[in-house]
Amino acid sequence: MTALERLDHTHSGYRSGGARSPGFLSRLRERRAQRDYEASVIAFANALRGEFREACSGLGICHYVQVAAGITIRTPRIGEVRPGPPLRFTVELLPGQEPADFTSKQNGPRLAHTLGGHGLRVEPLAGRWVRLVVLGHDPLADGFGLPALTVASGAEAVILGRTEDGITLGHAVTDPAHLGVQGQNGSGKSAFCYGLLSQLAAAPDVLVAGSDITGLLLGRAWDDTAHRPHQVVGTADIAAHAVLLEDLVAEMDRRLATIPARRDKIEPSMGTPTVLVVLEEFPGLLRAADGLPKPKRGEGVPVGDRIRSAVLRLLSEGRKAAFRVLMLAQRFEATAVGGGYARDQFALRLSFRVPADSLEMLHGTDARRFGQEHANADPGIAYLSGLGRDCERLRVPYLGDYAEYCDRLATHGRPAHR
Numbered sequence: 381m382t383a384l385e386r387l388d389h390t391h392s393g394y395r396s397g398g399a400r401s402p403g404f405l406s407r408l409r410e411r412r413a414q415r416d417y418e419a420s421v422i423a424f425a426n427a428l429r430g431e432f433r434e435a436c437s438g439l440g441i442c443h444y445v446q447v448a449a450g451i452t453i454r455t456p457r458i459g460e461v462r463p464g465p466p467l468r469f470t471v472e473l474l475p476g477q478e479p480a481d482f483t484s485k486q487n488g489p490r491l492a493h494t495l496g497g498h499g500l501r502v503e504p505l506a507g508r509w510v511r512l513v514v515l516g517h518d519p520l521a522d523g524f525g526l527p528a529l530t531v532a533s534g535a536e537a538v539i540l541g542r543t544e545d546g547i548t549l550g551h552a553v554t555d556p557a558h559l560g561v562q563g564q565n566g567s568g569k570s571a572f573c574y575g576l577l578s579q580l581a582a583a584p585d586v587l588v589a590g591s592d593i594t595g596l597l598l599g600r601a602w603d604d605t606a607h608r609p610h611q612v613v614g615t616a617d618i619a620a621h622a623v624l625l626e627d628l629v630a631e632m633d634r635r636l637a638t639i640p641a642r643r644d645k646i647e648p649s650m651g652t653p654t655v656l657v658v659l660e661e662f663p664g665l666l667r668a669a670d671g672l673p674k675p676k677r678g679e680g681v682p683v684g685d686r687i688r689s690a691v692l693r694l695l696s697e698g699r700k701a702a703f704r705v706l707m708l709a710q711r712f713e714a715t716a717v718g719g720g721y722a723r724d725q726f727a728l729r730l731s732f733r734v735p736a737d738s739l740e741m742l743h744g745t746d747a748r749r750f751g752q753e754h755a756n757a758d759p760g761i762a763y764l765s766g767l768g769r770d771c772e773r774l775r776v777p778y779l780g781d782y783a784e785y786c787d788r789l790a791t792h793g794r795p796a797h798r
């Protein structure tokens with residue numbers, strides 16, 4: 381506060397006239413500051429229009445118009461500008477343009493870099509208008525911890541991650557979707573699953589079953605819980621994995637045979653829980669099974685084939701019987717996960733750091749534009765498609781180290797009936 385302003389507050393009774401009062405000077409100064417600010421915003425907006433126009437013509441987000449003097453370039457018109465941060469401005473699309481044109485083919489980061497930012501977010505407004513938001517830094521650069529949360533029922537959403545717009549995405553295990561997760565070593569898939577399973581471990585109407593050749597995601601950490609008898613771990617007895625999966629298929633068949641009249645699916649309950657069949661490092665399980673000696677002709681089916689057909693049945697028929705599959709693989713190659721038909725059954729797909737071709741393999745050609753950047757993603761950053769949303773980038777929550785996972789299961793895991 382300046383001396384004059386102080387005078388205005390403390391000695392207002394001595395003012396000789398409104399026009400000469402310190403209040404007047406202060407208002408004058410305020411008005412001038414406001415004018416200066418507005419002039420700077422106008423200058424900034426004009427500079428932005430120039431830069432944006434250059435960038436749009438460079439990236440081909442423009443129309444070429446033939447006029448008498450030759451060819452002229454029309455670029456989308458900028459409306460209102462808010463310097464931010466983050467810098468935001470509205471843009472009127474040219475006829476035939478779509479909001480996605482600003483982000484397709486790496487246009488988003490290129491436009492943002494020209495305008496001094498890191499990334500670009502496009503928000504459709506009314507009619508042909510969109511708002512472009514220039515993000516100053518990668519909104520997913522900061523991690524977020526997963527509090528010791530558990531859901532009371534499978535119908536409650538567990539936290540999957542936070543998107544670039546700051547939206548926390550959830551998913552209820554009762555939603556009819558199998559979940560496929562791929563990622564290279566150290567990309568954060570196991571940590572993601574620790575978070576996911578620990579949130580589900582207490583729900584009385586969810587059973588976490590499955591096969592885990594590593595023995596870390598399932599197995600010992602689940603000892604003394606109701607889930608543990610339905611889990612097979614390790615590589616010592618690969619046939620036991622096939623037996624477990626076949627038992628799950630038998631339970632699925634029993635449920636399908638008992639769907640009540642006028643219903644087309646099982647309603648999960650404590651007596652008939654949603655079974656989440658976790659298949660950790662599934663391609664590794666198939667490789668180990670295929671490496672076993674083959675039975676002689678007429679003396680049974682090879683273990684690998686038994687596993688493939690059980691998983692295929694769970695994937696294709698399990699949804700109505702309250703079975704959900706969570707499959708993990710380094711790479712979702714069709715041959716590695718039991719065939720292209722099996723891979724197509726995953727309505728919810730999540731990719732941690734993977735080479736560009738693997739990203740496209742699981743998410744389709746829409747994901748091609750993200751491939752290069754995602755091939756170097758930090759642990760915990762993933763692309764998700766499904767849930768009625770386009771392929772989008774998100775950061776999954778981090779529960780902490782493995783000991784924390786064990787502690788949470790020991791504390792919250794639904795106890796075994798004694």
Ligand SMILES: Nc1ncnc2c1ncn2[C@@H]1O[C@H](COP(=O)(O)OP(=O)(O)OP(=O)(O)O)[C@@H](O)[C@H]1O
Pocket residue numbers: 523524563564565566567568569570571572732759760761775776777778
């Ligand atoms: N969401 C996350 N936020 C921050 N750091 C993470 C996150 N997830 C994983 N990390 C870090 O990355 C490391 C590797 O993660 P994780 O073990 O889950 O990878 P992975 O893909 O399962 O690898 P592997 O296939 O070798 O098991 C973790 O030890 C942790 O330090």
